[in-house]
Amino acid sequence: MTAVGIDAIEVWTGNLKLDLPGTFAPQKGEDPEKYTKGLGLNASSFPDSYEDIVTMGANAAYRLMDRKGLEPKDIGRIDVATESAFDNSKPVSTYVAGCLEGVFDGDFHHANKGERKFACIAGTQSLDDACNWIRAGRNRGRGALVIATDTALYARGDAGEATQGAGAVAMYITENPSLVELSTEQGYGSADETDFLKPNQQFPSVDGKRSVQVYLARMREALEDYESVAGDVHPDDIAFIPFHTPFPGMVRKAGMLGYRHITRDTAIEDDLAAEIGRQPREEAFDDEAAYHDALREYMSALKGTDRYADWYGSTIDPTLTLSREVGNWYTGSVHLARVSALKHGLENELELAGERVLVGSYGSGAQAEIHAETIQDGWREEIAALNIDEQLASRYELTWADYEEIHDAHNHDMDVDIEPRTTPEAEFVFDGWGPMGERKYRFVD
Numbered sequence: 095m096t097a098v099g100i101d102a103i104e105v106w107t108g109n110l111k112l113d114l115p116g117t118f119a120p121q122k123g124e125d126p127e128k129y130t131k132g133l134g135l136n137a138s139s140f141p142d143s144y145e146d147i148v149t150m151g152a153n154a155a156y157r158l159m160d161r162k163g164l165e166p167k168d169i170g171r172i173d174v175a176t177e178s179a180f181d182n183s184k185p186v187s188t189y190v191a192g193c194l195e196g197v198f199d200g201d202f203h204h205a206n207k208g209e210r211k212f213a214c215i216a217g218t219q220s221l222d223d224a225c226n227w228i229r230a231g232r233n234r235g236r237g238a239l240v241i242a243t244d245t246a247l248y249a250r251g252d253a254g255e256a257t258q259g260a261g262a263v264a265m266y267i268t269e270n271p272s273l274v275e276l277s278t279e280q281g282y283g284s285a286d287e288t289d290f291l292k293p294n295q296q297f298p299s300v301d302g303k304r305s306v307q308v309y310l311a312r313m314r315e316a317l318e319d320y321e322s323v324a325g326d327v328h329p330d331d332i333a334f335i336p337f338h339t340p341f342p343g344m345v346r347k348a349g350m351l352g353y354r355h356i357t358r359d360t361a362i363e364d365d366l367a368a369e370i371g372r373q374p375r376e377e378a379f380d381d382e383a384a385y386h387d388a389l390r391e392y393m394s395a396l397k398g399t400d401r402y403a404d405w406y407g408s409t410i411d412p413t414l415t416l417s418r419e420v421g422n423w424y425t426g427s428v429h430l431a432r433v434s435a436l437k438h439g440l441e442n443e444l445e446l447a448g449e450r451v452l453v454g455s456y457g458s459g460a461q462a463e464i465h466a467e468t469i470q471d472g473w474r475e476e477i478a479a480l481n482i483d484e485q486l487a488s489r490y491e492l493t494w495a496d497y498e499e500i501h502d503a504h505n506h507d508m509d510v511d512i513e514p515r516t517t518p519e520a521e522f523v524f525d526g527w528g529p530m531g532e533r534k535y536r537f538v539d
């Protein structure tokens with residue numbers, strides 16, 4: 095079967111930055127270490143007043159098309175995944191196509207466009223749709239543009255305010271890709287859950303503590319389902335596991351549970367047994383409470399072992415570096431985690447071609463999906479072309495007063511007009527409203 099996957103990727107961060115331990119925590123009367131150590135976050139990215147999901151998505155796609163020398167005729171499909179949409183009919187992909195047609199020769203009149211919604215997992219679902227469209231032979235030699243773009247803002251005072259973020263990831267999906275090939279095997283964990291939702295409202299209603307438990311339960315189901323088709327996962331076969339990362343502390347929990355699962359009945363469990371005993375088995379306990387106590391004790395001991403620390407340091411931690419600086423990008427978050435891991439590989443001169451990555455996506459409501467990817471020969475060149483470090487370094491750092499103003503300016507229920515904090519350069523910007531309530535955009539050189 096022909097290899098299908100991600101040929102190229104580009105990211106676009108919101109142009110503003112909120113320092114969480116330095117600016118946010120003191121205003122909330124909290125210990126800065128809740129952010130740096132507990133949640134695992136240093137900063138959140140925010141959109142400037144001229145930025146939104148269209149500008150960020152179009153800017154990531156513009157960088158990608160420009161760098162790869164792509165024209166609209168090379169793209170047969172544009173799917174935008176978002177949970178920050180502002181229109182119940184007209185999809186964001188049409189706005190993005192309109193922006194791109196303003197700067198590239200040709201048009202997207204023969205490209206299929208859509209918008210995918212299932213909370214944060216929609217970006218991975220769009221990626222899956224694009225791969226299937228190519229595998230079905232319906233692409234006429236063209237690739238698919240998949241864009242995951244979100245402004246992850248919470249109501250002021252909500253517990254989720256600590257985990258905000260804004261940014262977009264654009265991916266070009268083709269046959270014989272340069273970056274990663276996707277496995278056809280995948281596993282799902284899906285159930286009707288009420289952990290995080292936006293019933294026709296801009297800011298989410300969240301049961302934060304429950305959302306963490308639902309994430310872990312659905313991810314575990316997805317892993318078991320994946321193993322039922324692909325066979326057991328072994329830690330030695332996987333270079334990185336990029337998870338959906340609402341905040342790195344969430345992934346710390348997922349990584350721990352995942353490691354316990356994939357080491358069960360392996361030589362690793364045997365090696366660890368001398369130090370911390372074997373994993374508790376449910377059938378050995380008369381009551382559930384005693385089993386859960388034993389599990390907690392085992393996990394706490396496992397966390398303290400060098401073996402676990404080494405695995406976490408090489409397989410999970412590299413996926414979190416970018417997330418620590420930008421916060422939650424919802425649909426883009428797991429795709430940024432993949433970039434973060436590969437960037438670590440580049441900076442540490444790792445030989446990654448042919449290595450496998452296990453990708454754990456999650457969307458509230460709720461569904462997890464797991465699939466594998468094989469890193470391709472062109473990965474180094476693709477990742478070296480990214481300018482994410484420069485983007486992060488050039489963000490304007492918000493004071494608390496700036497933050498309050500910018501949050502209000504992006505609140506759909508408020509009519510607040512503010513001066514931008516940054517000067518746009520070679521990017522699309524929001525340019526006001528049209529007569530039918532449509533949004534207008536222009537490219538600033």
Ligand code: CAA
Pocket residue numbers: 125126127128129131132133214253254255256257290300301302303305306309338339340341343344422424456457458
């Ligand atoms: N030093 C070190 N650690 C500290 C600390 C300190 N001084 N103070 C607190 N911490 C630790 C806490 O122990 C906790 O870690 P553990 O969970 O490992 O115990 C962590 O910091 C967070 O502290 P709290 O639980 O007290 O924080 P909180 O009450 O503000 O709530 C939250 C955290 C529930 C994640 C909240 O930010 C929230 O609701 N976020 C939005 C929902 C979310 O992101 N859920 C994730 C799963 S759902 C999903 O993934 C979809 C999505 O994208 C939204």
